[in-house]
Amino acid sequence: MEAVEIKNLLQQQLGVDIEWCSDENGVGDPFAVVPAEKWLEACRLARGHEQLQFDYLRALTGTDRPEQEVIEVVAHLFSYRLRHPFVLKTRAQRTQPVLDSISAVWPAAEWYEREIFDLLGVDFRGHRDLRRIMMPDDWPGHPLRKDYQQPDDYHGIPTSRPRAEEQAND
Amino acid sequence: MTHIERGPEGGYAVGPLDRLFNLARKHSLWYLLFGTACCAIELMQTGGPRADADRFGMMFRSTPRQADVLILAGTITYKMASRIRLLYDQMSEPKYVIAMGSCASTGGLFQKSYSVVNGGDLFLPVDVYIPGCPPRPESLVEGLMTVQRLIEKEPWLKKAWGKLPERSDPHLPKENV
Numbered sequence: 001m002e003a004v005e006i007k008n009l010l011q012q013q014l015g016v017d018i019e020w021c022s023d024e025n026g027v028g029d030p031f032a033v034v035p036a037e038k039w040l041e042a043c044r045l046a047r048g049h050e051q052l053q054f055d056y057l058r059a060l061t062g063t064d065r066p067e068q069e070v071i072e073v074v075a076h077l078f079s080y081r082l083r084h085p086f087v088l089k090t091r092a093q094r095t096q097p098v099l100d101s102i103s104a105v106w107p108a109a110e111w112y113e114r115e116i117f118d119l120l121g122v123d124f125r126g127h128r129d130l131r132r133i134m135m136p137d138d139w140p141g142h143p144l145r146k147d148y149q150q151p152d153d154y155h156g157i158p159t160s161r162p163r164a165e166e167q168a169n170d
Numbered sequence: 171m172t173h174i175e176r177g178p179e180g181g182y183a184v185g186p187l188d189r190l191f192n193l194a195r196k197h198s199l200w201y202l203l204f205g206t207a208c209c210a211i212e213l214m215q216t217g218g219p220r221a222d223a224d225r226f227g228m229m230f231r232s233t234p235r236q237a238d239v240l241i242l243a244g245t246i247t248y249k250m251a252s253r254i255r256l257l258y259d260q261m262s263e264p265k266y267v268i269a270m271g272s273c274a275s276t277g278g279l280f281q282k283s284y285s286v287v288n289g290g291d292l293f294l295p296v297d298v299y300i301p302g303c304p305p306r307p308e309s310l311v312e313g314l315m316t317v318q319r320l321i322e323k324e325p326w327l328k329k330a331w332g333k334l335p336e337r338s339d340p341h342l343p344k345e346n347v
Contacts, residue, residue, distance in 0.1 A: 135285055136249045143284035150284060154248050161276060161288035 001051060001084045007032045009052065013045055014038050031074070031087035039073075039090040040100035046077060046088065047105050053081045060102075060112035062120045066146045069094045071120050075102070075109075092122055101127035119144035188327045195238075195264070196227075196321045199314060202237035203230035204257065207244025209271040209304040221307035228314050234260040239317060240267045241310075242274035242290040251287050258294055264326055266317050269296045271304045278303065 001009075003022065007030075011018045016038055022030030034042040046054040058076040065072055070091040077086045092099050101124035103110040113124045114133040121142035124130055132139065141148055150159050172185030205213050216223050217230050231237040234257045246254060258267070269290045272278035277288035290296055297320060300313040 134247075134249070136252070139248070148284070155252065157248065157251055157287060157293045159288070161281065161292070 001082065003030045003084075003086060006052060006084070006086050009049070010034070010042060010045065013049065014042060029076075029085070029087045031089050033089045033091065036090050036092055036099055040102060040105070042088060042090075043075070043102045043105045046086070051082075052086075053079045054086065055080055057106035057108045057112075058085075060109050060116070062116040062122060062144070064094070064120055064144060064146050066094065071097045071122055073099060073116060073122065097122040098125060099123070100125050101130075103127055118142070121145065186327075188325050191327055192321055192324060195326070196318045198227045198229075199239055199318060199321075200229050200231045200237050201239040201241050201314070202234055202257065202261070203232050204240070205243040206246055206250055206254075207273065209243035209274070212304045212307055212310060213241060213243040213270065216307040216310045218307075221311055223311055223314060226311070226315065226318070228311075234258075235262065237261055238265060239314070240265065240294075241270050242268065242294070242296075243270045245273040245278070245280055246287040246290055247285045248287060249285070251293055254290075255293060264321075264324075266297045266320070267294050268298045268300065268310075268313050268317065270300050270310060270313065271302055273303075275299045275301070 004020070007018055007020050010032060014034065016035060019033035020030070021033075046052050054077040056078045058078050059074075060076075061074050063072040063074070068091075071094050073090050073092065075088045077088060078084075090099065097120070099122055101109070101113055103113060103124075104126065110127070110129070111133060113122075113127055114129070114131060116122050117124060117127075117130050118132040118134055119142055131137065135143065136154070139154070140151055143150075153159055172183050172189055174181060174183045203213075203217075205211075215221060223229075234240070238261075240254075240258055240261060242254070258265070267290065269275045273280060273286070274290045275296075277283075277286050280286040281288050287293065298313045298316045300309050302309055305313070
């Protein structure tokens with residue numbers, strides 16, 4: 001199935017207007033953006049619908065977009081049965097990012113969502129074990145936010161190294 | 171410093187006990203088999219038959235309780251740093267630390283990363299730094315031999331005895347103050 005057909009099917013099934021972006025020259029994957037409240041429903045549909053059958057979640061990532069006041073979550077999907085890929089996006093409010101967890105739809109999303117929570121601070125409702133995955137549990141802030149400020153030290157370990165010339169002056 | 175004499179039963183040597191101890195310590199330098207990133211592959215190679223660190227008495231140990239040297243083999247993240255500190259604290263004195271490769275020495279390629287410690291010396295007392303990304307097994311053997319040379323010159327017994335309290339016998343009556 002072509003990407004635009006998938007988008008039309010989703011739009012028809014969900015009953016909402018889906019934002020669509022595709023490059024005529026075929027640069028980059030075309031993608032569809034569903035509203036945050038339809039995120040879980042859209043993913044269920046993508047996995048379960050007879051004509052979609054997206055059985056494989058290739059990747060789930062996030063992007064911070066401070067100028068639009070949103071955090072974008074991107075799911076790269078693929079169907080092994082029907083041999084078609086698709087990119088599905090959604091946007092959460094940046095001030096208090098909350099989304100439904102899709103780990104019940106694709107169990108692989110569990111760790112991806114922990115990663116997005118760790119680095120961007122998106123709260124996934126319905127996730128069974130939402131902890132940080134890469135940073136220590138008591139780390140302040142979310143490092144992939146554009147306005148992230150690195151703390152000066154972590155439990156007595158400085159986070160930056162004095163430059164060689166500064167050391168020579170000491 | 172050591173005086174060697176010929177005697178009727180063979181030879182004997184007169185010298186400080188430290189020298190004898192250091193000779194023994196130097197030739198049984200056991201390192202902790204512990205790696206945090208790709209340098210660990212070279213660390214494994216160093217224990218293998220080609221570089222064969224065993225010929226210098228350098229054996230890998232799988233518990234910090236038996237290890238003399240902690241080799242920081244690879245990139246150290248903040249999350250790992252507290253675990254490494256725990257390993258270091260479990261090792262018994264005298265203990266040495268080698269920062270293997272550019273990551274363990276300065277943070278290396280990942281210095282600007284939000285999760286990488288900019289060098290093992292920011293939280294552990296590092297004795298020897300080995301440059302390279304990763305260093306070859308020969309470099310690591312050279313680094314371990316540098317530790318051997320450190321041990322050779324170290325007045326360990328003098329240091330250890332200096333730390334003991336003057337009256338250490340528990341059976342002696344305690345003075346009333």
